[in-house]
Amino acid sequence: MADALLHIENVRAGYGDAVVIDDIGFSLGEGESLAVLGRNGMGKTTLILTLMGQTNLVAGRMSMRGVRFERSPSNARVAMGLGWAPQERGIFASLTVEENLAVAARAGHWNAARTFELFPSLAERRRNFGNQLSGGEQQMLAIARALMTNPALLLLDEPLEGLAPIIVEEMTRTIRKLAAEGVGFILVEQHTQLALGLTRQAIILERGRIVFKGASQELIDDPSVLVRYVGLRGERGLVPAAPR
Ligand SMILES: Nc1ncnc2c1ncn2[C@@H]1O[C@H](COP(=O)(O)OP(=O)(O)OP(=O)(O)O)[C@@H](O)[C@H]1O
Ligand SMILES: [Mg+2]
Numbered sequence: 237m238a239d240a241l242l243h244i245e246n247v248r249a250g251y252g253d254a255v256v257i258d259d260i261g262f263s264l265g266e267g268e269s270l271a272v273l274g275r276n277g278m279g280k281t282t283l284i285l286t287l288m289g290q291t292n293l294v295a296g297r298m299s300m301r302g303v304r305f306e307r308s309p310s311n312a313r314v315a316m317g318l319g320w321a322p323q324e325r326g327i328f329a330s331l332t333v334e335e336n337l338a339v340a341a342r343a344g345h346w347n348a349a350r351t352f353e354l355f356p357s358l359a360e361r362r363r364n365f366g367n368q369l370s371g372g373e374q375q376m377l378a379i380a381r382a383l384m385t386n387p388a389l390l391l392l393d394e395p396l397e398g399l400a401p402i403i404v405e406e407m408t409r410t411i412r413k414l415a416a417e418g419v420g421f422i423l424v425e426q427h428t429q430l431a432l433g434l435t436r437q438a439i440i441l442e443r444g445r446i447v448f449k450g451a452s453q454e455l456i457d458d459p460s461v462l463v464r465y466v467g468l469r470g471e472r473g474l475v476p477a478a479p480r
Contacts, residue, residue, distance in 0.1 A: 239301050241266045241268070241388055242298075242299075243262075243264075244296065244297065247259075247283075247296030248260075250291060257444040259445060260286075261296075262449060266388070268436055270435055271424075272424045273425065273438060274466065275466060279443070282444070287391060288310050288313060288320050300318070301317075303316065316388075318391060319387025321378040322393055323394050327374050328366050332365055336377055336381055341384045341385075342384070342386050343386065344386030354414075357373065372407070376410075379395060379410075389422065391422050392423045395411070395423070432456050433452075437449075438451070440462070
């Protein structure tokens with residue numbers, strides 16, 4: 237079997253002495269997508285930060301295309317193909333949109349012209365400073381910047397959080413387009429139904445552990461696991477069977 241694009245196993249990590257995620261393991265192939273679901277504080281961002289080398293890794297292995305990276309610094313992980321769009325977006329306020337993109341650039345398919353094609357509204361704001369952007373534009377810029385690193389796998393941490401419904405729709409279309417182009421991604425989301433519609437695989441985290449791992453479609457077909465662990469927050473069209 238060919239090496240997975242990303243393979244992690246028995247990962248235990250946290251902050252200082254506090255262990256936040258434990259016994260985490262999954263594999264993703266080239267161009268595949270994974271939804272990471274779970275309520276607030278369950279360890280979703282900690283998992284992403286751990287992939288990027290920003291937490292205290294206590295145990296576990298992580299590899300990309302067969303190359304171990306759990307002891308590598310963050311910049312080496314970017315070079316290996318992890319493209320991170322952080323939950324708090326991390327836009328440089330005093331740089332323009334173009335400059336924000338330029339500082340992230342690594343050679344490859346994705347350049348400023350291609351990312352502007354993908355995010356036309358960002359193209360119109362190319363000479364605006366980071367602190368002049370709306371929340372939606374900042375989120376687009378965060379993803380565009382991750383793309384500029386020409387990743388094999390995008391890490392999207394709640395890209396739809398706090399966005400107006402019309403922007404959520406636009407962003408959803410964009411993520412679908414990226415998937416169709418073969419860009420693999422891990423999508424952390426509280427918009428559960430949207431996330432399941434965009435991904436092939438899903439995991440649910442509960443207090444830092446995986447309580448579901450399987451096909452996204454499984455959770456769409458039988459939402460009982462979702463209702464139990466994620467609840468109905470922010471959902472439309474997900475109605476649990478009423479207890480009788
Ligand atoms: N820098 C930190 N130092 C110590 N504990 C932290 C730190 N960041 C997060 N935690 C704790 O780790 C746990 C998991 O947090 P995490 O941010 O991974 O959750 P999350 O699932 O991403 O939540 P949300 O949906 O609100 O973004 C929480 O109990 C949180 O308080
Ligand atoms: Mg988070």
